[in-house]
Amino acid sequence: MAGRAAEPEVIWARPERAGRGPRPVYSRSDIVAAAVRLADADGIDALSMRRIAADVGCGTMSLYNYVPRKEDLYELMVDAVSGEYEFTGAPSGDWRADMLAVGREARGILRRHPWVIRLMTTGYASGPNALRFLEHCLTCLEGVGLPGGAKMELIANINGTVMTIVANELALAERARGLPWSEEEEQAVRGAYLMRQLAGGAYPRLAAVMAESGATRIDPEEIFDRTLGRVLDSFVAPE
Amino acid sequence: MAGRAAEPEVIWARPERAGRGPRPVYSRSDIVAAAVRLADADGIDALSMRRIAADVGCGTMSLYNYVPRKEDLYELMVDAVSGEYEFTGAPSGDWRADMLAVGREARGILRRHPWVIRLMTTGYASGPNALRFLEHCLTCLEGVGLPGGAKMELIANINGTVMTIVANELALAERARGLPWSEEEEQAVRGAYLMRQLAGGAYPRLAAVMAESGATRIDPEEIFDRTLGRVLDSFVAPE
C-alpha cells in the first residue's frame, strides 16, 4: 500500500520520516527548495509536480512520499521563505524602528518571492516560522502600552499593508508573465486606454488627479516608509 | 481563420461585435455572469472554460469569440462585481462616513465573491467600474485638504485594508474548499497543532497573548470599523 488514508492532518505534524522502510534519498527541504527556486524563476502557475521532480532528480510520484498534496507544498514554501527573516539587532528598544525594519524585511522577501503574496492571501501562514515571526514582533512590542489583541491587530495590519504595497508594485510585472506580448507593450496599451477614458470627460476628478500627479516623481521607498509609519501612528499616536 | 492575431490589446478596447459575420447568439455579459456564478459557487480554481460553456449552453470554443483569453475573463469578472457598488446617499458631506460606507460595501462584495481577492491582488482592476469607483471616492474626498496623490494613497489603503481583513475572515473557509475533509476537522487539527506548539514554551509572548485573548469575545464588525477608522485617522487626524 502506497498512499496514506486521507484523514485530517496538518503538514507540520507529519513526521518527515517514519522509522520503518528504506532510507529516503531526498528530503522535504530539498523538494521545497526546488519548488521555491522554480516558482521564483517562472511564477507559481508554472510550478508543477513534474517540474519539481525533474529539478530534484526523482520520479514525479516520489514527491508524494514527502508531501501528501500540492497544497501542503504551498504551505511549506511559504514557511520556508518566512525563514529568511533575520531580525538583526532587534529588539533595539525603539519599537517603531523595529517594526519598520520588520516591514522592510517583509518587503524584501515578497519582492524576491512574488508568489508568496498569492499564497498568503489564501491563508497559507501557520507554520513554525510564522510563529517565530509573531513572537519576534511581540518581543519588539513588549513595552508598548497596548493590549495583546491590539498588538496582534498591529502586526496583522503591518503584514497586510506590506503585502498590498508590494502587490501593487509588482502587479504589472506579474501580470505580464505568460502574456503573449511584452510588459512594455502591455503598459503602453493599458496607458493608452486609460488616457482615452480620462479624455472622455466621464471622470473629471480622476483626470485632474492624474494630470497633477503625472508630473511629480514618485519614490517607492518613500511611499513605503510613509505608509508603514501611518499604520504605526494609527495604533500609538507619536509623541 | 478563427482566432485573431495575438497582438497587444486590452479587453476593454475590443469591440463586442464587429459588423461582418452572423449575429452572435450569446453576449459577453452572459458569459461573465455565468463565470461569476460558477466562481461564487465552487471557487475560482474550479472555474474552467468547459464548465462556463456548459452553463451558458454553448460549445467550449465559442467562448473564445467573446473573450480572447481566460485572463481577460478574469478582468471582466472583477469589473462586473465592481459594478455592485451602489454608493447610495454619497457624497453626504461627511467624507469619513462616506469612506466607511465604501469600505463596508467593498467588504460585502468581497464576501459575496471571495475569488475577487485573489484576482485583485494579482492586479486585475483597471476596467470602467474601477474608474467609476475611483471617481466616486475622489468626489467624497472633494473638500478634504489633501493633495491628489495622498487621496489616491488613502483610497488604495482603504481598498487594501478591506481586502486584507476579508481575506483573514475567509481564510479558513476558502482553504477548506477542495480539501478531502471538512472545515471543522481542519480547524480542529490546526488548533490542536497550535496549542501543542504554544505549550512547548518556545513562544512565550505569543502564548500569553493567545491565552489572554482566548477569553475575550471578538466582534468582526467592530474590528472592521475600528481598523478602517484608523486608516482614515492616519491621513487626517480627527478634530
Next chain:
DNA sequence: AGCGCACTACGTACGCTGTACGTAACTAGG
C-alpha cells in the same frame, strides 16, 4: 536471527485543463 511489514521509488493511467486549429454556416460591405 530472521520474518514480516511499513516504507521508498517510480511507471502507468485517468480525468481534467487551456486553447490552437480546421470546418461549415452565415451576413454585411463593396
Next chain:
DNA sequence: CCTAGTTACGTACAGCGTACGTAGTGCGCT
C-alpha cells in the same frame, strides 16, 4: 451579388494533479 470576415463548434494536443500498482529495502519484533 459576391466574398471576406465572423460565428459556432468539434477535434486534438500538451500538460496538469494524483490514484493506484509493483518492486525492492531495511527496521522492529518475536
